[in-house]
Amino acid sequence: MCAKLASSKDPNRLPLHGLAVFESVARNGSMSSAAKALGLTQPAVSQALKKLEQQLEVNLVMRHRNGIELTKAGQELFMSCVQSFDQLLNTINAIRQPKSGQQEVTLSLSTATATYWLLPTIAEFYQQFPNILVNIISRDNDSNLKSGNYDLAIPLSAQPFSQQDFHIWPLLDEVVFPVCSPNLLEHHNLTTSNINIEGLQQLPLIHLENNPEARISWHAWVQASNQKPQLSLIEEEVPAHFMHGQTYSDYFVALSAAIAGQGVALGWQHIVKDLLQDQRLVRLGNQQWRSDHPFTLIAPRRKALTPAVMALRDWLLT
Incomplete structure (x- = not known):
């Protein structure tokens, strides 16, 4: 027996x-941005929204x-829409996904993170999930992350992303x-x-270009990792040596x-870990800076969290 379909005039129809x-x-x-995203005219978007408000009263x-x-009601409905649409997309993708064959996941991250953090261990993921292929997009800034041409990404900067637009873990x-290299110390x-x-001032420094993705500069690191935090260095007290040197983007x-x-x-611990173990680099001193971010x-959020995406996500977070 077939269930009776609701008519277009059914007040309970979604x-x-x-x-x-x-x-x-x-x-x-905005209405104009939504119209562009949906491929509709702005009046059509405005009319559809007005009709929805009338239906919901x-x-x-x-x-x-x-x-x-x-409004408060709009905020509640928006969060419900996001969660419901995500679940719907996941279900649609799951029933479309072939039961056998290779699935693909695109991961966007910096070249250094891909080379020194991900690639040394990605073989373990392939052993667990032989039918999932990870495509890597390497980048040196976050300018293209809003395009969403990826499934997962590791942003470079500490600037927050909107939870309305992104899942964030x-x-x-x-x-x-x-x-630095052991050879540099020996020299x-x-x-x-x-x-x-004081010892660092005897050595040449390598800088990252001053941009949001750099997260911390030599100047800021000296201030933050000062051995006497109760007497934190003011800008004038940071030695000029920490303002000069080779710069890379x-x-x-x-x-x-x-x-x-x-x-x-400056070495980010998760990236230089293997380089330190292989003694291609050595850590200098005991001072370090730990971020709150x-x-x-x-x-x-506009892309489905497929089973393959969730498998890679869970593996990365473990």
Whole structure:
């Protein structure tokens, strides 16, 4: 016996078109942006939203000249839409996914993180999930992350991403300390144990270009890791040596320069771990800086969290 389908005039029928339009308006922050994303005209978007509000008998947005603002009811409905649409997309993708054959996941991360953190252990993932292929997009900035042409990504910067647009999971603690080639120390007749702020001034420094993705500079590291935090260094007290040196825009190249003995670089613990074990780099002194903002793993909400994506996510977070 077949269930009776609700008619288009059924008051209990879900207004799916209106909900999809509302979700896009709430996510994009304006009628015009939502219209562009949906491939509709702005009047059509406005009309669909107005019709939804009439059906629900509640105001969902407050309209302003520069955009919209969600009401309390709108905020509650938006979060419900996000969760429901995510679940729906996951289900659709699951029933579309072939029962056999290879599945693909695209992961976006920096070249250094891919080379020194991911690739040494990715074979373990393939052993557990032989039917999942991980495609890697390497980058040296976060400018393309909003495009969403990936399934998972590890942002470089500590700047927060919108939870309305992205799933966000804490991934790695950020711990930073100086590293260099053993040959550089030998050339300057120094040892790792006696290197402090004063000792670092005897060595050439390698800098990352000053941008949000750099997270911390030599200047800021000296301030943050001062051995006397109760007497934190003010800007004028940071030695001028920490403002000069070779500068690179890509951390992978900066690390390569350090390995080649060209200077001392700031080492992010999770990236340089294997390089330290292989003695291609050595850690200088005991001073370090620990951030309050860990590296995160993100996924765009507009893309489905497929079983393959969730498998890679869980493996990365373990």
